[in-house]
Amino acid sequence: MNRKSPFSYVCNACGRCCRDKVITLSPYDVLRLARAAGITTREAIDRYTIRRGSILKFNDGGACAALEGARCGVHRGRPLACRLYPLGIEHDEDQERFVTLEPAAGSLGVYGIDGDVSDFVEAQGVGFYLEANARYASLLAVFRERIAATADFDRVEPREFWRRAVREALAESGYDANPLIDAMFDAGGIGCAAIGDAETIAAHLERLAEMIRGESNAELLAAAAVMLAVSIGQGPAPAHTGAEI
């Protein structure tokens, strides 16, 4: 589907969609979660996420860590994926494509065609989230440049180098310390207040770019680049992160 495709959805706040999901978070999602909950980004990471801030946390019973009864406890700062639901967004080159996701079992949400996709995504306030992700995507070029300057591909086979980076970025536990990944999700931890507006993003991007340019460990840079690409919906493909394969 594209933005002109007929679509409407009425959420009846049953809370059933907020269970048993895997929801990827971007750095901007974490900023907004923190602001909505009135806590620091570090506290938001600990309270609402797993995998270093990059995945929304669901508890043992299957409910999202932000779910309070049948309502979202961070509604004003709910992540992009939650805003889009029951749509998903895919990017193919520069083309965006929307897909309808399966309704949760017993969901009281009502699907229809009383508008179009554009009406729906606008009403959900996804515009600034997509813009923020596009701004964070600019860091991938900084990563590419720095990885090219620091990786020794005469010594390390490029495919293996990137395989290791993807494995490290997507590991749920047992991963190595990575200050770049920490700084990506914990903007407050590097002195960029968790406000979530354009100035905060600008300050965060500037600080992250400085950190990337000052880092000389290519493996650490590559894992952080993969993590960023995945978190903003570009997937772990080396093309996004600069693999020479």
Ligand code: SF4
């Ligand atoms: S963040 Fe809110 S909307 Fe998203 S899954 Fe959790 S409770 Fe539901």
